Amino acid sequence: MDELISRINKADNLESLDKIRVEIFGKKGLITAEFAKLKDIANEEKKEFANNLNKKKDAFNNAISLKKTELENLELLQRMKDEAIDVTMFDEIPSVGALHPVTITMDRIIDYFIAQNFSIENGPLIEDDFHNFEALNLPKYHPARDMQDTFYMNDKRLLRTHTSPVQIRTMQNFKPPIRMIAPGAVFRRDFDLTHTPMFHQVEGLVVEEEDKVSFANLKYILEDFLRYMFGDVKVRFRPSFFPFTEPSTEVDISCIFCKSSGCRICSHTGWLEVLGSGVVDPNVFKFVNYKNVSGYAFGLGVERFAMLLHGVPDLRSLFEGDLRLLEQFK
Template identity: 60%
Template sequence: MQSIKEKIQSVANSQDLEKLKVEVVGKKGILTLAFADLKNLNGEAKQSRAKELNLFKQDFEALFEAKKGEIRTLELAQKLQEENIDVSLFVGQRRGKEHYVNLMIEKIIDYFIALNFELCEGGLVEDDFHNFEALNIPKFHPARDMQDTFYTQDGKLLRTHTSPVQIHVMKKKTPPLKIIAPGAVFRRDYDLTHSPMFHQVEGLVVDSYGKVGFSHLKLILEDFLKYIFGDIVVRFRSSFFPFTEPSAEVDISCVFCKGDGCRVCSHTGWLEVLGCGIVNHAVFESVGYKDVSGYAFGLGVERFAMLYYGINDLRSFFEADLRVIG
């Protein structure tokens, strides 16, 4: 036992310690063979030898575990020392950059602030009235199926669009109004072109009845889209939204193929970029407005950023892609 104890104390690493263990208690180890020889003994000699071997085994296991812990501590300290990083070292002038989504939001805001739009923001958690009912989306309305919503246990929800900001503002202020509402929104969806959290910017203009109409909406959106994407063609297609009537989807000529047709635009030459329309009178009724007219529009910031910066996977905005977030 003394020689085994001396060997354990002299071991310097985990590999050698495991080899010693095999040498002692392995299939052909010293202790294993000694136990096998017990069959050749009888009576008190066998009992005495068995007791001696069991004590030896207990002592060996205790010494082995103690040495194993000691070596593990030393090896961990050595590894930490080898992998130590001096965070104070100067490694160059590489700087981080602002996220593409934030850059696009700022670019959009700059345009509308220059036209005297007021920047308004709201909470991420809303109630059913502000997120749906006040926007002419009553319970069981099929439009709710388009917005797979995150609900909380107390009946609240994570807003599915930034339109609730419009309702809050109209309930507090009287016309005329010109607001822009950027912010994060949430829907239960995730793939190449959808994310459970993304960003929208919505605009609302309200004035006395007859002072604003679709021609004003069309003019400002055409100018805005050319401000973002440059030399493009803009078209309006009839559509449906519960909170606007009439409603339209807005397309631009493909920024990649210049309208000739490519994989990005599904060979149509057009890219859908936002929705808009004249505010439905039911929305004004829900906030107590009378004798007014207005228009609204909404866009997805990530959609704009993907087109503007040439990014083909929406998930790049939220994952560790250093080309986007580095």
């Protein structure tokens, strides 16, 4: 028995192990021959003989089973080594991904306003006429609606043309004070060098008790924000018109490309228009049942900022998925 156990333990492959198994358990094997002797043994000795034989049988089975598992694992490891493939030999050098320039710009804008204690608010992309136009002091047939080429789904539903509806929804759901920005996608029927059917805006709104917020507050935060985004630039406010603010202003910065000396990008004026702003029109507060409050609002196009920050000449290239452009932002 000890000799067979030793042979089992020394077996170096499954084939030799199986030969030993046949020697022990085969038709002419050792155990089979031993069991055949039972018929010739006296009855009083059969039980002890059978017990000893079963112990030997179990010992052989355990030894063979352990050795078989060991040899199968070794065989598997060897096969894995033999079949291993170095995938780096058949692939290009892996490239590192990067955030999209619009995402980079959006994150930078949001970081600033979060630091100024503004909350982030969101709203639906599919809007109704009330939130997108009427509550923003744009009643039906108002000529200013022509400024926004709208995608209408039906008479009541449309793709929002700006993120200003989020300001209305926020005022409907919360009481002052409100200090929020609304970043997100908007949709208009435009497509040229500086317009695409889908683009991104960040609009801001601050509402406080009456006389606690003024145009001076708006001017301060926008000047600080624009210098945060573009560095040491000059900022100017020009009178303009927006139905939902009064007074309304367009905000320009000194050209970051020519340092105000005049170039093609700034149309030789030395200034770049970057956003619109103003004091919230009292009519807007009436739509949300606000009384005795004051506030200011502002809005900017994220793609416009991305183009200026990264020197992208054509807005459409930001949405074409051209890797030659996107790989520059690794």
